[in-house]
Amino acid sequence: KAGVTFNLTPSDPSTFILMGIPGLEAAHIWISILFSTSYIISLLGNFIVLFVQTLHKPMYLLVCLLALTDISMSTSIIPKALCIFWFNLKGITVVGCLTQMFFLHAASVMHSAVLVTMAFDRYVAICNPLRYATILTNARIAKLGLLGLIRAVLFILPMPLLLSRQPFCANRIIPHMYCEHIAVAKMPCGDTTVNRTYGLVIAFVVIWLDLMLIALSYGLIIRDILRVSSKVVHQKALNTCTSHICVMLMSYTPCLFSYLTQRFGQGIAPHLHIILASFYFLVPRMLNPIIYGVKTKELHEKVGKYMCRR
Structure with a gap:
């Protein structure tokens, strides 16, 4: 009975087949070790950040939001990918596929919004330190987080809704390990111009608009720093921004590179x-x-004290 349930064929009208990583099927087990190890480390690290977080300051609330988006993004794809690698469970319902697509891309858009808010936080901390407590209150951070969530839902929800109205072809094999919008948008038999155009516009708006806002924040920071000749001030400002710059580079660089290669790297x-x-x-x-x-x-000290108590 289990074999009938899981060995779904591409002709099943309610099912897609995720192929994992085509061309590297023989290495799926080895790849799964890397994936599972990274996923466990990610969950452990982000849950530690959430559990020890008793510092109710704006920057630490943003770190918690970042941890939540990180958990959501990895959890939306890794468990299903491991089922493909370990148990050859490649079938996924159309509804399940579109749901995965929504949570995956919505978490990604929300993650970008958190990085923008962090850049604004760094700008206020460096350029208006005396007004920091009045400008960036916990309530304001909560409102910015809610605004980022609403933006993510409104931007991404049309993607699965538009695809759900399309007739899908007999060949339901997706050469991917998760339901990414570009891959799924190639499946319908009808005209998918609207779907593809919408995905392109949303990616452009989110990535480039958010990068412009971050660049604006850092441009204002650099302008204010250059007005001061003190090396101590320069070093303090650099230390304040280092974490955010590292996270931002790690997030946007592979995202941009992956997006450009998918859109224009046919070879x-x-x-x-x-x-x-x-x-x-x-x-x-x-x-x-x-x-x-x-x-x-402060977060480093909190983690240290928490681990010592345990």
């Missing part, structure tokens, strides 16, 4: 596309809590 092997995309969902999620745990003094 690149499919398994390289998937590996690049997986790098974005694995490595930054694993390293973000480590970076903030090491670079943020």
Whole structure:
């Protein structure tokens, strides 16, 4: 009975088949070790950040939001990918596929919004330190977080809704290990111009708009720092921004590279596309809590005290 349930064929009208990483099927077990190890480290690190977080300051609330988005992004794809690698459970219902797509991309958009808010937080901390407590209250951070969540839902929800109205072809094999929008948008038999255009516009708006806002924040920070000749002030400002810069580079660099290769790198092997995309969902999620745990003094001390008590 289990075999009938899980060995779904592409002709099943309610099922897609996720192939994992085409071309590297023989290495699926070895790849799964890397994936599972990274996922465990990511969960452990991010949950530690959440559990020891008793510092109710704006920056630490943002670190918690970052941890929640990291957990959501990795959890939306890794468990299903491991089922493919370990048990050859490649079937996923159309509803399940579209649901995975929504949570995956919504968490990604929310993650970008948190990074923008962190850049604004760093700007206020460096350029208006005396007004920091009045500008960035916990209530305001909560409102910015809610605004980021609403933006993510409104931007991403049309993607699965538009695809759900399309007739899907007989060939339901997705050469990927998770339901990514670009891969799924190739499946319908009808005209998918609207779907693809919408995905392109949303990616452009989210990535480039958020990067412009972050660049604006750091441009204002650099302008104010250059007005002061003190090396101590320069070093303090650099230390204040180091964690955010590292997390930002780790998040946006592989994201941009993966997006550009998927859209314009037709000559690149499919398994390289998937590996690049997986790098974005694995490595930054694993390293973000480590970076903030090491670079943020108060959080580092809290983790140390928590571990000592245990």
